[in-house]
Amino acid sequence: MPDYKKKKHSKLFRPKPKKIKKSAQKFDIEMEAQKPRPKRQKPSSMKVVKGKKEEHLRRWKITAIGVALALVLVVVLNLIFPAGLFQSVSNAVSIIGTGSFPIETDGTQTINTVSKGNYFYVLTNSHISAISNSGKKIFSFAHGFDNPVIKTSSDFSLVYEQGGKQVLIFDLKGLKRSAEAKKAILTAAISDSGAYAIATRSEKYNSAVTVYSKKGKMLYEWYSAEDTVNNVVISPRANKIAVSTFNASSGQFASSVKVLSFKSPTPLFTYNISGSLVYNLDNSSRSGFTIIESNTLKFVKWSNYKTLEYTNEYNTSMLRTSKNGKIAVFNRESDKTDNKIAVFAKNGKCKYELQYKGIISDIALLGRHIYCISDTDVFVLDTNGEVINRMQYGFGATRISVTGNNTVAIITDNKIEKQKLE
Numbered sequence: 001m002p003d004y005k006k007k008k009h010s011k012l013f014r015p016k017p018k019k020i021k022k023s024a025q026k027f028d029i030e031m032e033a034q035k036p037r038p039k040r041q042k043p044s045s046m047k048v049v050k051g052k053k054e055e056h057l058r059r060w061k062i063t064a065i066g067v068a069l070a071l072v073l074v075v076v077l078n079l080i081f082p083a084g085l086f087q088s089v090s091n092a093v094s095i096i097g098t099g100s101f102p103i104e105t106d107g108t109q110t111i112n113t114v115s116k117g118n119y120f121y122v123l124t125n126s127h128i129s130a131i132s133n134s135g136k137k138i139f140s141f142a143h144g145f146d147n148p149v150i151k152t153s154s155d156f157s158l159v160y161e162q163g164g165k166q167v168l169i170f171d172l173k174g175l176k177r178s179a180e181a182k183k184a185i186l187t188a189a190i191s192d193s194g195a196y197a198i199a200t201r202s203e204k205y206n207s208a209v210t211v212y213s214k215k216g217k218m219l220y221e222w223y224s225a226e227d228t229v230n231n232v233v234i235s236p237r238a239n240k241i242a243v244s245t246f247n248a249s250s251g252q253f254a255s256s257v258k259v260l261s262f263k264s265p266t267p268l269f270t271y272n273i274s275g276s277l278v279y280n281l282d283n284s285s286r287s288g289f290t291i292i293e294s295n296t297l298k299f300v301k302w303s304n305y306k307t308l309e310y311t312n313e314y315n316t317s318m319l320r321t322s323k324n325g326k327i328a329v330f331n332r333e334s335d336k337t338d339n340k341i342a343v344f345a346k347n348g349k350c351k352y353e354l355q356y357k358g359i360i361s362d363i364a365l366l367g368r369h370i371y372c373i374s375d376t377d378v379f380v381l382d383t384n385g386e387v388i389n390r391m392q393y394g395f396g397a398t399r400i401s402v403t404g405n406n407t408v409a410i411i412t413d414n415k416i417e418k419q420k421l422e
Contacts, residue, residue, distance in 0.1 A: 099135030195238035233283035299348025354385035
């Protein structure tokens with residue numbers, strides 16, 4: 001092989017390295033044309049996103065209106081039903097159902113009956129019973145009193161023994177409460193709300209009147225220093241009472257009727273009577289009460305004590321109430337067959353008068369027809385006093401309750417019969 005050897009060069013004469021020509025580099029960057037920016041939209045086309053404040057306010061207003069309407073409804077219902085809506089509904093449900101006549105009464109003597117529209121109470125010498133117009137015996141309870149007296153309101157009844165110490169309170173379910181007085185009972189009453197009042201003898205005074213709530217809590221006490229209380233009634237809202245008192249001086253009676261608020265012992269209204277007694281106080285009307293005297297009826301409003309007075313030359317014999325108003329019978333003391341009948345509206349205004357010759361043992365009002373019983377007959381009178389219907393019943397009828405048009409329940413001492421007047 002050939003022998004290659006590296007040539008030696010002198011540093012002084014070493015050949016210079018050849019320069020390499022660099023190619024020209026381009027540093028220019030091509031720029032693209034700028035795109036035009038989108039135009040801004042006008043403010044009118046912009047959308048505003050609302051928060052939840054207005055929605056919450058709207059819901060709050062709806063809730064407030066609902067609460068206000070509920071409160072108004074409660075107030076209206078309390079005005080319509082002083083005892084409460086539940087109590088009134090409970091009584092209405094108790095009446096539902098049918099039975100059959102005749103019904104044997106619990107007891108041997110009928111003391112009193114009170115008609116309440118769709119039903120009526122029968123008080124005997126041993127029991128208090130409630131009977132519907134369809135013949136259903138709603139309840140019956142043995143009171144055990146020797147001298148029972150019944151008082152009623154729209155939803156309740158009260159039975160007490162005059163001279164005794166016990167009071168029994170009922171709704172249409174039966175016995176609701178019993179109460180014990182400290183002294184002998186003179187009279188008692190019950191209101192539409194269920195509150196009740198008991199008038200008794202007193203140790204330091206002549207008489208005392210105590211008012212209790214429907215649950216038995218004492219609400220008010222009033223004392224009569226010299227006079228004796230013989231009647232008491234309570235306003236429907238149980239915030240006032242009316243009491244009648246009497247005393248005797250030199251052989252003459254002096255009577256007085258007072259309206260008292262539970263806030264004070266000072267009377268709000270006083271009505272004085274000379275030489276006569278107040279027979280009874282009737283509270284069957286919600287707007288006021290009726291003072292029953294020997295030959296006078298005086299209707300007094302609870303709100304402003306405005307009075308309407310009716311006077312008859314005959315003596316007051318009986319006063320009955322109905323949903324149409326009140327009806328009263330006046331007769332001669334010496335002749336019970338000579339009767340004058342007066343019919344009153346709910347506000348106490350006399351609507352019409354008529355006269356009837358014959359015995360009237362009991363009377364009831366339905367519309368413009370007057371139902372009566374005598375010793376042996378049941379008959380119906382028109383507004384002129386003419387007999388438009390009559391049937392013979394027989395002996396023993398003591399009370400009557402109208403159960404429908406030309407239909408009556410006749411109560412004797414031992415049974416209740418339903419009769420249709422043809």
